[in-house]
Amino acid sequence: MAVGKSVTRKDAAAKVTGRARYTDDLPMPGMRWACYVRSPIAHGRVVRIDTTAARRLAGVEAVFTFEDVPDRPFATAGHPYALNPDHADVADRRLLTGHVRYQGDEVAVVVARDRLTAEAAAARVAVDYEELPVVVTAEAALAEGAPALHPGGNRVNTLRFEAGGKVDEVLERADAVVESRYRTPIVQHCHLENHIAYAYMDDMAHIVVVTSTQIPHIVRRIVAEALELPLSRVKVIKPYIGGGFGNKQDVILEPMVAFLTLQLGGVPVKIDLSREECFTSTRTRHATVMRGRAAAGRDGSLAALDVEIFSNTGAYASHGHAIMGASCTKSCNLYPRTAVRFAATTHYANVPAAGAMRAYGSPQVIFGIECLVEEAARAVGMDPVAFRIRNVARRGDVNPLDGHELLTCGLVECLEEGRRRIDWDARRRACRNQDGDVRRGLGVACFSYGTGTYPSCVEIAGARLILNQDGTVHLQVGATEIGQGADTAFSQMVSETLGLDCDDVHVVSSQDTDVSPFDTGAYASRQTYMVAPAVRQAAEALKGKILAHAALMTGQAAANLDLRGGRIVFAGTPEEALLSLSDLALDAYYHKQRGAQLTAEASCKTMTNPASFGCTFVDLEVDIPLCRVTIREIFNVHDSGVIINPLMAEGQVHGGLAMAIGWALYEEMLIDEQNGRIYNGNLLDYKMPTFMDIPDLGCAFVQTREPTGGYGNKSLGEPPIITPAPAIRNAVWDATGVKVDEIPMTPKVLYRYFSGAGLL
Template sequence: MERQEHVIGKSVKRVDAFEKVTGRAKYTDDLCGKEAYVAKILHATVAHGIVKSIDTKEAEKIPGVVKIVTCFDVPKIYFPTAGHPWSTDPAHQDVADRLLLTEHVRFYGDDIAAVVAENEVAAVQAVRALKVEYEELPFVLDVQKAMEEDAPQIHDTYPNNILKHTTIRNGEYEKARKEPGLTKVEGWYQTPTVQHCHIENFICYAYMEQGRIVLVSSTQIPHICRRVVGQALGIPWGKVRVIKPYIGGGFGNKQDILYEPLCAYLSTAVGGRMVKLDVSREETFVCNRVRHAIRIHIISYVRKDGTFAARKIECFSDQGAYASHGHSIGAKCMNCFPQLYPCPNIEGDSYTVFTNKSVAGAMRGYGIPQAMFAMESHMEDVAKAMGLPSYQLRFQNIMPKGFKDSFSKNVNYYDTFRECMEKGKKVFRYEEKLKEFKNQTGEIRRGVGMAVFWYNTGVWPISLETSACRMVLNQDGSVQVQVGETEIGQGADTAFAQMAAETLGIPFENVHVMTVQDTDITPFGLGAYASRQTYMAGFSIHKTATLLKEKILDAACELTRQIKENMDIVNGKIVRTTDGSILMTMEELAMEKMYSLTNNGHLTAESSLQIKNNAYSFGCTFAEVEVDIPACRAEVIDILNVHDCGKLINPALAKAQVHGGMSMGIGYGLTEHLIYDEKTGKPLNNNLLDYKLSTFLDHPGLQAEFIENYEPTSAYGTKALGEPPTCSIAPAIRNAVLNATNVAVNEIPLTPHILFKRFKEEGLI
């Protein structure tokens, strides 16, 4: 009998590889018609203030200018921008604090007017010709200073600029910390504002067709985008159609609704003509979204044996000027604290605070890179204070097998953390390197460090998790697959095709995943975020493939007179299982079924599922650095990530995800930081020359290893991998620098400026 070729677990070639390598893949700008008008935005040049007037006279004289819209012209409809599922419960809806254009400027770069012109030159000239009169107001850039009583008030409805404050109170912290014989270890840790720096800047275009708005956008969340555009314009959501083509990366920036509502509005303002709004790299840095800079304070009370008696954490999350994803990042940052190293007596406070800086939103890791930098740096500090090996301290305190979180109901089904640590220690030769680099005194020193990470898969039970899939059998026996989850460069379409092929029993090359989502056609899905897609889409793909397979076998039963129980689909052929004989091919079945004059039928299946599960992803990083003390420079020499992301659907894609995340983490730890002028609030390095983005020339070979513990809550045994690889890189590098120099640096990135300050304080230079 012919055996089914297994597709899951194989490094098959990406389904979009040829199109992307040859440049044939059509991105938003490739699809936009040449007849499109060009829109450009006028951004505020004060950090906080009120727009008193905008003089448009000179701009209107410029040839080619079609329309100028100011903050005084747009409807005063407040809308949310976060790419979260909508909730019918008002208490669980995102904060609606944005307008298409605003009179109240809250950060340097806020949107106050827009120009629509026949070409880019005219649009740019017109924006420059607009004259703005401001009433300037005091501004604040520091997250804790913004909470002070006399700080400038950024939003009237949020006293002390606190968007939200949540707490953790487990056990009896105050009583437990007074236990005799405890050592108190305390530290403040600071992470920077950084930007996603995806290859394709945000871009969209809009036009009207049959009384509806059609919007083509480089978005991670087409169905959510449709809803927010409808809300922002005050029109029924069904009057908006969103199309998502190929995307050149997003990393969470495009999990926010950026300029889609404004672009749609501008199209309506010029009679429904096509309007393109393309954002420059400088605008992307400042006017899209950034990662939250979070300041974290941790106190641990430790027994002599290295166990924790009591622990406390405070998180101060810099939200920037508008709510965007709001407190969800700050809350997640705090909430992993009692899970990573469980302790019976914990206090936690997390504050998300408005400042007059660029708006912070979703970015790869969603609060966990910040949390892991603080928590894993602190673990190293605890080990140093207690005179214990940091590996041993982690090993004895980390989340055990069988741990169950009371809120998410997540269960740690395996001793994954320790498995990852043990494998990483062996592969990296961690113990040997510790001995080799001990007691160095020269100007050039080597050191090794490690850090672990904790991560959830998806957003249940905080928000809705749902997935839908549609499959259609083609005449040649191949199958079309449509899902609402989006390919944004990470290889999701390939994983979807592998899962569908495996369940249906057909060759991988006979599955055609529709990479373009269209809200008029594509089943409802929530998009790319929270490392959810392979896990969540897997449920609907499995169910839909099972339904379609049943229909195919029913048709085969009619055509072959065999009973369905004796048939299966193997490598795209209808096979009798009792003797292994091939009854017919899928192509023969599809043609006969579709064109039969007596029993015609179109074989298709569709399903939608709400998923009420989540899953833990775990792993760790080992890093080796070389520190040039006089130059105040740290360089990564060797680095390894070990992950348990469940069953690997495609090992090559999994490694690619890890390598990309590691590169991003190296930049986060060593070079990247969006800097603001303290006197004006103006961003100073919002370009790729001055921002110092990490590239492949800035790091060594990247090692990725896996522990494949099959996730029992998953349709295919898989779980989160997209975001985890970036979470533990920065603290591992920081801890390696500590090991090399005996100097703890509690602020990233570890630039020469920051290292110089700490080395001088510690007497190294």
């Protein structure tokens, strides 16, 4: 039984030895380099562009400006195609633009024989701009008379819904109502491999794009849309990828490299963004401003949550139009017996485009909610853990918005486990009445999240299994390994269902859209759940074919046979081998009269989307004069259903925790509110946490068995990032008595709050 075991990652050896090949490790003879000419200002129009000097440079092969590219807007969000045109993504991008909307926007592109020449030529493109007024914040972008970034104005959309009761009436009657405003920053994914892609043509018609992406099949469609080509003329290959976190759930370089090779007679053309370009000109996490109210009863009930949120999607929509809808609705599973109301507005502004980033808006929305819930608990004099246990989802609860029953929910158990593990009551008592410079506090926060995107989007996954001549199998999936360990989890599922050791299940880690089964890719923590039914069906079908062939070879009835540990056995006496799978495979391939290559394939749609749950507990110290937070202990407890691979699951939790600690305490892209200038678009000035900044990390799981999932599992990749920030904020409040309503809680921010509260 392979599911539930910490089997070794399929790609671990390839990665520790450096043999794993990423996009930049796949050279091609004659590879050309392309380099963008970027806008130095945040908002303006090109009034003159002169490429003469760039073209004169030896080694330059072509220069294209915004006037030379198709005037066809396309959408870049990595979503499945929507049959309903009302659900289509926002098509607001062109390959290049003469209307620059953020510092770094792309007005031209240079192709040269090497990188240095391309960069030097790009610097020689002379561009004059007519500067336009800049809007950076929600307030400025949505103000009357604000300069419009796009023809429809700066409001991308506003989503409103109310569920579980009439919020106004509840607020009016409530024993206590609390209200606050919260702010979260723009942050960057900081995957270690920057965006990179190259393209070439291998005949007169077909374009091959090799790219560091989470979503090869979607890239194929969007490249075809952007260049107005039939989809089958584009082939996308995804090698190993050095992290994505949502930033590669977007189509950023691929249409351009495809366009360039098409223009240049099929020669290979590469774009390899610098770290600085990756900061400004890929995607970020949306900054948000939230106004929230919560109502609580003296009986400990959380009666209502009323949330108004503004989400800054920057210069282009990317995923912006979908993120608030996804995150607000996913949060409705958290307190399903509470009346909730959401009003979420997404707007453009002259800052880098925000897109998908780990947990897709939920960290922002849950930050506000869990700050409000903390306040509500205090308002009615309740312990924050007890208040949450009283109000959070339980199995059998019905989501007030969509009416779905929660078939599994271990959130109360998660909170109880966290409370026990951190010794909550005793440590809280120890934190009372502190008056020194360094004060200690405890904090908690909890979340709900989804598993995939249904019913907003189609959920489809495919798997193909091939029995090799040596009795091992190869598994092909369209789902992508991006570091999270998906390939290994899939191999465990095959092993479990087929009856073969994990080591005998080889996974084709690279995707090639001409060959790989269709799947929409790595996002929404969907893959382990969505691929499970396809893998299971394919494995069951292959097993049926293997046993049928065994029956031919042995003269036994297939129904009496089974496959265990790579051997054909009698179902009744599995310890006795009848035939090895390798002998069977050779016979199937090469016997002159019977058999065939034994393969099985399945493509499955999934129409369920179970909620996963969890919480963070943190124990920290605040040095008030230094305005510095030191985490003493932090861990998450998750209900993600059955844990397929505990060691890899723990790795997902650690990674999410660390990324969230960065968001809570250190990270922010600093952008000038007057002119849109980006101050810290590099890894030196932008504070991504190093080894020194991250404390020991812990995690625990409360395992439920999700009945809708192929192997009982639910989402885990993104959720660990959702709750550490509000837990840390609540612990800072516990330690100091000061309610900090914005992140990152840098010394500069804490100084302002502590001074305001009279602590300094």
